[in-house]
Amino acid sequence: MTNRKKTFRIFWTIVGMTLICLVLNMPKKLPVNIHLGKFNWQHDFYRPEINFKLGSKEVKKNIDLKYGLDLAGGSSLLFDIDTSSVSSENLPTALESLKLKIERRINLFGVSETTVKINKQQDKYRLQVDLPGVEDINNAIELIGTTAQLNFYGVIDDNLFETATSSADFQKSVKDIGLNGSHLRLSSATINPNDSQPEVSLEFNEEGAKIFAQATKEFLSKRIAILLDGQILTAPVVNSVITEGKASISGSFDSQSAKNLSVQLNAGALPLPITLIQPSQIGATLGKDSLNKGIFAGVVGLILVCLFMIANYGRFGLIADIGLIIYGLITLSLYRLIPVTLTFPGIVGFILSIGMAVDSNILIFERLKEETRKGKDLKMALESAFGRAWDSIKDANTCTIITGFILFNPLNWSFLSTSGMIRGFAVTLILGIFIGIFTGVFVTRNLLRVFIREKKI
Amino acid sequence: MNVMKLRPFFLVFSTILLLVSLFSIIFWKFNLSIDFTGGTTWNLNIPKYSEEKVKQIFSKNNLEIKEINSLGDQNYSLKFADINITKKNDLTLSLKENFPDFKELKYESIGPVLGRELLQKTITAVILSSLFLFLFIGRRFRDFSFGASAILAMFHDTFILIGSFAIFGHFFGAELDSLFVTALLTTLSASVHDTVVTFDRIRELKRQNYKIDWVQLANQAVTETLNRSINNSMTIIIMLTSLVLLGGSTTKWFATALLVGVICGTYSSTGVAIPLVLFFKKHSKKNKFI
Numbered sequence: 001m002t003n004r005k006k007t008f009r010i011f012w013t014i015v016g017m018t019l020i021c022l023v024l025n026m027p028k029k030l031p032v033n034i035h036l037g038k039f040n041w042q043h044d045f046y047r048p049e050i051n052f053k054l055g056s057k058e059v060k061k062n063i064d065l066k067y068g069l070d071l072a073g074g075s076s077l078l079f080d081i082d083t084s085s086v087s088s089e090n091l092p093t094a095l096e097s098l099k100l101k102i103e104r105r106i107n108l109f110g111v112s113e114t115t116v117k118i119n120k121q122q123d124k125y126r127l128q129v130d131l132p133g134v135e136d137i138n139n140a141i142e143l144i145g146t147t148a149q150l151n152f153y154g155v156i157d158d159n160l161f162e163t164a165t166s167s168a169d170f171q172k173s174v175k176d177i178g179l180n181g182s183h184l185r186l187s188s189a190t191i192n193p194n195d196s197q198p199e200v201s202l203e204f205n206e207e208g209a210k211i212f213a214q215a216t217k218e219f220l221s222k223r224i225a226i227l228l229d230g231q232i233l234t235a236p237v238v239n240s241v242i243t244e245g246k247a248s249i250s251g252s253f254d255s256q257s258a259k260n261l262s263v264q265l266n267a268g269a270l271p272l273p274i275t276l277i278q279p280s281q282i283g284a285t286l287g288k289d290s291l292n293k294g295i296f297a298g299v300v301g302l303i304l305v306c307l308f309m310i311a312n313y314g315r316f317g318l319i320a321d322i323g324l325i326i327y328g329l330i331t332l333s334l335y336r337l338i339p340v341t342l343t344f345p346g347i348v349g350f351i352l353s354i355g356m357a358v359d360s361n362i363l364i365f366e367r368l369k370e371e372t373r374k375g376k377d378l379k380m381a382l383e384s385a386f387g388r389a390w391d392s393i394k395d396a397n398t399c400t401i402i403t404g405f406i407l408f409n410p411l412n413w414s415f416l417s418t419s420g421m422i423r424g425f426a427v428t429l430i431l432g433i434f435i436g437i438f439t440g441v442f443v444t445r446n447l448l449r450v451f452i453r454e455k456k457i
Numbered sequence: 458m459n460v461m462k463l464r465p466f467f468l469v470f471s472t473i474l475l476l477v478s479l480f481s482i483i484f485w486k487f488n489l490s491i492d493f494t495g496g497t498t499w500n501l502n503i504p505k506y507s508e509e510k511v512k513q514i515f516s517k518n519n520l521e522i523k524e525i526n527s528l529g530d531q532n533y534s535l536k537f538a539d540i541n542i543t544k545k546n547d548l549t550l551s552l553k554e555n556f557p558d559f560k561e562l563k564y565e566s567i568g569p570v571l572g573r574e575l576l577q578k579t580i581t582a583v584i585l586s587s588l589f590l591f592l593f594i595g596r597r598f599r600d601f602s603f604g605a606s607a608i609l610a611m612f613h614d615t616f617i618l619i620g621s622f623a624i625f626g627h628f629f630g631a632e633l634d635s636l637f638v639t640a641l642l643t644t645l646s647a648s649v650h651d652t653v654v655t656f657d658r659i660r661e662l663k664r665q666n667y668k669i670d671w672v673q674l675a676n677q678a679v680t681e682t683l684n685r686s687i688n689n690s691m692t693i694i695i696m697l698t699s700l701v702l703l704g705g706s707t708t709k710w711f712a713t714a715l716l717v718g719v720i721c722g723t724y725s726s727t728g729v730a731i732p733l734v735l736f737f738k739k740h741s742k743k744n745k746f747i
Contacts, residue, residue: 281564283560301696308695344707344708351697352715362688396657397650398593400647406585406589407642417582422639425643
């Protein structure tokens with residue numbers, strides 16, 4: 001019978017899919033020890049990495065579960081961006097450059113897996129920086145929030161410059177050459193290939209390069225002072241006219257002081273001023289604690305739901321439970337593959353969607369009872385129960401998806417929330433509903449077709 | 458089963474619930490978290506804790522602690538006005554002097570602007586959700602008395618949830634925060650989810666027997682879907698209850714809010730939405746349906 005064949009083909013596809021999901025979700029290393037009398041077998045299984053070539057394209061993916069700040073611990077900083085100094089046509093470039101510079105600054109300090117986001121709130125812009133693992137929030141704020149002004153001055157009076165104690169004296173000793181932080185594209189600590197001494201390189205943008213060329217011509221063999229928030233960082237002597245916008249400062253640097261100077265230079269190079277409006281911080285122990293408790297609660301709830309289904313629907317309940325386990329495996333695999341960053345509300349969304357996934361099965365089984373009461377044989381009853389329950393499942397879940405999308409706010413509407421907590425919840429809820437429909441209807445239907453033979457319920 | 462005979466009882470029951478909610482909101486108001494009001498929450502682990510000393514440290518820095526809650530295991534949650542980071546450093550230093558072993562667990566400071574924004578956004582999200590759900594149900598059942606009933610039942614649930622948190626806030630210190638907002642919006646959909654299943658059954662029965670009386674129809678639909686409704690809610694209630702009891706302090710109130718929402722939603726589809734449909738049907742001249 002071709003129908004039977006088709007059912008089995010689908011059945012084996014489901015089995016295969018479940019196995020793949022199982023492998024994706026196994027721990028990185030799984031040691032197996034089997035002792036059976038004389039028989040001894042020992043082997044460590046490793047989770048395969050996704051790392052292969054597809055034609056000329058290299059496919060590589062890290063499938064570790066990603067945890068949000070509330071679970072992993074870390075700092076989160078929200079800044080207001082002052083956009084008043086930039087015209088609206090230059091704003092996108094300025095914002096993009098701001099984001100890049102902040103990312104670069106964080107990377108310099110070696111914090112991994114950070115997220116830097118710019119949100120629009122009505123007509124205001126906000127910068128959100130998440131730093132997992134950074135528990136010292138003061139350090140984080142210093143790292144990012146220094147709204148310093150970087151300015152370049154040509155030194156006209158060397159003696160006065162050296163001895164200046166008041167800002168008036170200082171102003172007399174120098175000439176503003178019109179070069180500032182917004183012209184600096186990047187500064188980094190490098191090693192001079194000739195004498196292998198550490199030095200600090202500067203790279204200017206196009207406009208900056210022109211000004212700098214003019215300045216180095218004017219102040220050749222004289223000094224150019226670099227000031228951060230009015231403090232003199234350094235005042236190197238100009239050795240040659242630099243036209244291509246790339247310069248390096250050499251001198252008595254060790255690698256640490258060179259790095260510090262480049263960080264300070266980058267710090268002054270923010271194209272838009274930012275002010276901190278919301279710092280928050282979560283200790284790693286607190287995060288881990290909530291995660292463990294959440295998982296424990298989820299597992300207990302899941303076992304109770306499984307028992308509840310068996311108590312109510314017997315062997316049908318058992319099949320629904322198998323469907324539920326497949327549901328869990330697919331969901332976790334998708335979290336790894338997409339990847340979905342798990343937050344605590346996200347876990348609650350997942351747990352809630354388990355409850356909703358069972359709903360499809362309950363709808364179907366209640367229908368099944370009705371149909372068999374009408375005297376239909378089991379196979380007929382099964383097919384018509386699925387058919388009739390489908391309408392309700394579809395309508396009911398559409399409603400949840402509507403709210404899910406409003407919570408997720410995929411178009412980043414500024415009049416709705418863009419908070420990571422709420423989004424984390426929405427993502428897992430929406431995913432859960434789609435996968436729940438798939439396993440609750442498609443998977444259990446085929447499992448039932450394979451396993452349930454004629455016998456009264 | 459003549460469930461619709463109980464309509465007067467449902468009316469009284471819902472009215473009592475709504476009135477209790479209304480009065481709790483008026484008398485006790487809400488325990489708004491800093492998500493709404495702005496301010497600082499600082500959770501600390503302080504061995505050899507002394508409330509007096511902590512308060513002293515704060516008053517030396519010209520700050521008044523609005524609230525101190527013990528979280529157990531020598532963990533304490535302090536609430537005060539929103540401060541800048543320099544002030545926080547001063548506080549950390551003086552705390553360190555008095556309690557050398559203290560540890561920071563969580564620090565969050567929110568300006569008042571963000572709080573107002575959250576309130577605005579919540580209201581927008583509720584209005585938007587209601588509008589979309591109303592349109593969807595109205596279209597799906599080609600009858601806007603269904604859409605209106607489902608939405609009114611949904612508001613009934615939402616209001617009771619908000620009222621219950623005025624009560625929880627007053628007696629157990631539950632806070633309204635951004636997670637509560639999420640729970641509120643989820644309640645919107647959970648409430649409608651349940652209602653739609655019963656409406657679906659009414660539509661199906663009406664198709665089979667066009668002449669059947671509305672009350673009889675409603676009774677049959679409720680009877681036939683009651684088992685499913687209760688069983689389904691049971692599974693969600695099992696999951697959420699285990700979260701409330703075992704899930705730890707972070708999400709206790711979040712899960713509680715969802716739990717209240719789900720229970721209300723299950724009741725309101727039978728006790729509010731369907732009686733409302735019957736009410737609309739009785740008072741509309743055209744008995745048009747499908």
